[in-house]
Amino acid sequence: MRTRAVLGGLVIAAACAGVAAVFARKVLTPAPLPDRGVRVVDLDTAGSAGVQRVWLSGPDTDLDGSYSFIFDVTSRLTQEHAGHARLGPVVARRRVGSQSHVAREVISVDRGSLVPGVRGRITGWWYTDPAELGYPFRKVALPLPDGVGWAWRIEPATDSVQTDASDSRPWAIHVHGRGALPEETLRGVPPFAEAGYTNLVMSYRNDPGVPSGRNGRYGLGLAEWQDVDAAIGWARAQGATSVVLVGWSMGGTIAVLAASRGTHAELVSGLVLDSPALDWPGLLRAQAKLAHLPPVIGDLGRLILSAGLVRGAIPGERATPISHLTPRVLAHATQVPTLIHASAGDTFVPWQGALDFAKARPRTVRLHPSRGEHVKLWNVDPAGWRDETAHFLEEIERTRSV
Structure with missing residues (x-):
């Protein structure tokens, strides 16, 4: 009987490990077809x-x-x-x-x-083309570490498309989330354009028209931040005096890492994050639950990713160290003023990560509790989202002028 119990336990453990490996691989792999439910x-x-x-x-x-x-x-x-x-x-x-x-x-x-x-x-996209915003814009080639990407450069309302690229002013770089496209971030542009910022709505690895990530997979921000750092460097060459990074969902992870690890991090003056993924261990547990799997599968998936048993996308590494993506670690590395739009109603990326991140940096992080589902807070209250962001930009400007 004892032998049978042991064998049964081994079979269950092997089955759980197999399911967790499939789960971990899915976390890193771009879906071939978006949801059509x-x-x-x-x-x-x-x-x-x-x-x-x-x-x-x-x-x-x-x-x-x-x-x-x-x-x-x-x-x-x-x-x-x-x-x-x-x-x-x-x-x-x-x-x-x-x-x-x-x-x-x-x-x-x-x-x-x-x-x-x-x-x-x-x-939550709402806009699919920057022309719909009413600001001057043009599409530009964006040099990235593994090739050339693209971005929309959107000028402030007072400028024309022919604005001299050497003009100096603050910039905002908008970073979309996992599985989305740059269009996701267009609704966030107006408060920046009205405040006099040049906006760069960028693509990054695994987007259409951009080189794929290593192994054709996501790095959960641990690889993609290098693309954002390259975009900051490009903006600096165009005359950017400072940069606010605007990250949505996994774009929030990417923005935080670029602001703390990048070679151009000193140019980053602030972060605006919407529904950010700031607690990947908790997020993996939540995603396992959404997939009707036991939360332990999320924990096993984290261990598999961290051990490199499923190949990741970070250059020079096989593993995806999830321990680098916790609220405490990310907050400790973040030195700039940060605004977080987050919702208790987010069922895809639990807002507990945003709460813990804000708690770890109470002097520099402002949490804007909102209503709505994941990256759909703007859609419930666009005026509130815009006004809160505009007020945050005013505070950054006051701090810079002191």
Whole structure:
């Protein structure tokens, strides 16, 4: 009996290790196709004004706020060409059998055909092209450590596209999250442009049109920060007098690491983080739970990544040392004023990491408690997001002028 129990335990342990290895590999690997869990059920009009509504089923369809619906995506690398619609708040709900459907106002359809049966996902993007912001901009080549990337350079409202590149002013560099695209960060540009910042909305490794990361995988910020450091160096060559890094989700991890490890870190004057991933051990446990796995799988995945049993993406290393990505370690390395937009309602990246990070740096970190799902806080309260960020930039400027 004892032998059977031991053998049974070994079988269970081996099975857990196998599941954890698959989980760890998935954490580092870009998904070939973004989520397509939302389905268009119907379209109709309502009211005397004939407001067009779209009926949807699937995840995040009933969230407060206004969102992008990205649909008919055929590949992660071509999703910038997919269908895109802007949807307003929920205006009606209904039950059809066991399914819940919600209706949202269709504000605009910018690309594709929004018809019953198409599938896609609800995102916080809102803008898909910098032209929609109304500021002068141009697309630029961005030298990166492993090749050439690209970025949108967006000028302040008072400038023209022909602005002399040698003009000196503060810059903001916007860094998107894991699996997203630079478009994710466009909604964060206006408070910076209105404050006189030149904005660089950048791509980095594994994005379309950019060299892949080592082994075609993510470094969870531990590799990508080098791309952001290169972008800071490029901005410096264009005349940047200081840089605020704006990071969304994993972009927050990347921004914090670039501000503490980069060769141009002294140019960074502040950080603005939205739904940042600042506690990767806790995040892995949360992701295991979302995948309907025991939290211990997240812990085992952390050990597997840290031991290099699954190859990572950090140049010159096999391992992905998750111990470098805890709130205490990241906060200890962060020396600049930081604003964090975070929500207790974030089910994808628990906000406990942001709370612990802020607690570790109470004098320099301001936490802006918000409502909304992961990287969708702006969509619930865009004015509040903008005003809080603008106030933070004013404080940075006052500090610099003292």
